[in-house]
Amino acid sequence: AHLDAIDRLNPALNAYITVLPQADVQAAADAADARYAKGEAGLMDGLPVGVKDLFCTKGVRTTAASKMLAEFVPPYESAVTARLLAEGAIFLGKTNLDEFAMGSANMSSAFGPATNPWQRAGTPDVALVPGGSSGGSSAAVAAGLALAATGTDTGGSIRQPAAYCGIVGLKPTYGRCSRWGVIAYASSLDQAGPMTRSVADAGLMLEAMAGFDARDSTSSNRPVPAFHKAVGKSVKGLRVGIPTEYRAPGLPAEILAMWEQGIAWLKDAGCEVVDVSLPHTRYGLASYYIIAPAECSSNLARYDGIRFGTRESAPSLDGVYEATRAAGFGAEVRSRILMGTYVLSAGYYDAYYLKAQKVRTLIRRDFEQAFEKVDVLLAPTAPSAAFAQGDNMNDPVQMYLNDIFTVPASLAGVPALSVPAGLDSAGLPLGLQVIGRHFDEETVLSIGGALE
Numbered sequence: 001a002h003l004d005a006i007d008r009l010n011p012a013l014n015a016y017i018t019v020l021p022q023a024d025v026q027a028a029a030d031a032a033d034a035r036y037a038k039g040e041a042g043l044m045d046g047l048p049v050g051v052k053d054l055f056c057t058k059g060v061r062t063t064a065a066s067k068m069l070a071e072f073v074p075p076y077e078s079a080v081t082a083r084l085l086a087e088g089a090i091f092l093g094k095t096n097l098d099e100f101a102m103g104s105a106n107m108s109s110a111f112g113p114a115t116n117p118w119q120r121a122g123t124p125d126v127a128l129v130p131g132g133s134s135g136g137s138s139a140a141v142a143a144g145l146a147l148a149a150t151g152t153d154t155g156g157s158i159r160q161p162a163a164y165c166g167i168v169g170l171k172p173t174y175g176r177c178s179r180w181g182v183i184a185y186a187s188s189l190d191q192a193g194p195m196t197r198s199v200a201d202a203g204l205m206l207e208a209m210a211g212f213d214a215r216d217s218t219s220s221n222r223p224v225p226a227f228h229k230a231v232g233k234s235v236k237g238l239r240v241g242i243p244t245e246y247r248a249p250g251l252p253a254e255i256l257a258m259w260e261q262g263i264a265w266l267k268d269a270g271c272e273v274v275d276v277s278l279p280h281t282r283y284g285l286a287s288y289y290i291i292a293p294a295e296c297s298s299n300l301a302r303y304d305g306i307r308f309g310t311r312e313s314a315p316s317l318d319g320v321y322e323a324t325r326a327a328g329f330g331a332e333v334r335s336r337i338l339m340g341t342y343v344l345s346a347g348y349y350d351a352y353y354l355k356a357q358k359v360r361t362l363i364r365r366d367f368e369q370a371f372e373k374v375d376v377l378l379a380p381t382a383p384s385a386a387f388a389q390g391d392n393m394n395d396p397v398q399m400y401l402n403d404i405f406t407v408p409a410s411l412a413g414v415p416a417l418s419v420p421a422g423l424d425s426a427g428l429p430l431g432l433q434v435i436g437r438h439f440d441e442e443t444v445l446s447i448g449g450a451l452e
């Protein structure tokens with residue numbers, strides 16, 4: 001059924017870059033049936049899943065939505081996808097994304113944009129973005145082209161596309177899921193997580209994805225709790241903080257109204273709601289857009305056409321590097337490499353990169369202090385609903401501003417969940433974000449369940 005849906009809808013949505021052959025999918029499904037019959041079903045047995053094309057999949061082309069890796073077939077399986085396979089998940093294909101996961105609209109893919117299956121009431125001809133960078137995953141899950149999908153989130157790339165497509169997306173605590181075999185963007189921020197149709201599904205899928213892996217030096221060795229049991233638990237008496245600094249000037253009335261609605265739902269469920277302050281919030285975006293490009297410039301140095309990436313020919317070695325990188329990287333990736341090398345260069349390092357790292361520590365401390373008083377924070381996921389393809393494209397700063405509510409949790413490394421919270425007046429989905437303490441995804445999932 002999912003492959004039929006892909007056949008019908010993928011030409012319009014472009015949610016998948018690669019679809020696996022029907023015979024392979026069928027063989028995996030038959031194997032799942034056999035395990036089930038023997039009573040050996042795993043957590044994800046038989047569940048058809050899309051995989052963001054940033055996870056290396058053994059024998060299956062993995063592109064990062066870049067020309068640079070357009071022909072790359074990994075000889076190994078990423079840690080997270082290996083865990084999903086071991087739990088019985090069935091992969092349908094590799095989903096579209098912004099090139100190297102850099103973006104908020106899925107407009108920078110070398111394989112063309114992915115499109116949001118939702119449309120604005122009255123203007124069905126205006127194609128909307130599914131969000132980014134995990135836009136193929138969110139479009140696929142929302143339109144029934146996958147039951148669930150993997151995403152990665154560096155500064156919002158699971159949560160914002162989930163909000164824009166009316167699905168659930170969870171960025172776990174940094175270190176919860178192994179980064180081994182996930183093509184790196186900004187290694188101190190990158191984190192894999194589930195994108196699903198319900199909070200319960202997100203809990204189940206995280207349980208299958210998470211766990212210690214010695215091959216990722218920042219992987220946590222904390223035990224993985226039975227996350228699927230967290231959903232449906234009473235949230236009575238839990239304390240919910242409303243970060244006052246997130247009431248940014250100019251925030252649309254509909255976003256504020258949704259936020260108030262979320263507060264009312266949690267009060268009805270027996271939560272105590274209080275205002276809290278995260279005083280360094282206003283520096284979040286600026287420090288993120290220094291740290292992330294800095295790490296990107298370092299990570300993407302490996303695509304030189306010799307060890308990694310496509311190769312363009314030229315008469316000298318430097319010429320090969322230059323021609324390869326000029327042909328292989330798109331405009332957004334190139335601009336970030338330039339920004340990153342600039343902020344890391346001698347003479348600017350202290351003024352930009354070091355300063356941004358100090359601010360990052362202050363932002364992390366803001367969260368730790370808030371979590372002395374409250375169990376979770378509640379905020380919008382994004383400052384708008386899905387926008388039209390082409391909007392914000394000529395103004396990168398406007399595009400970056402879209403990440404205002406998602407980057408702080410990434411900088412702090414804390415878990416954050418986006419839950420669908422209703423529709424705006426144009427009939428488009430909006431998302432609410434639940435942010436929790438380090439490694440306390442369970443409380444985040446319980447609160448998410450109460451909001452659903």
Ligand code: GLN
Pocket residue numbers: 101102103104132133152153154155156157158185292403
């Ligand atoms: N939009 C942010 C960026 O472009 C976040 C991307 C992500 O989380 N991968 O960097």
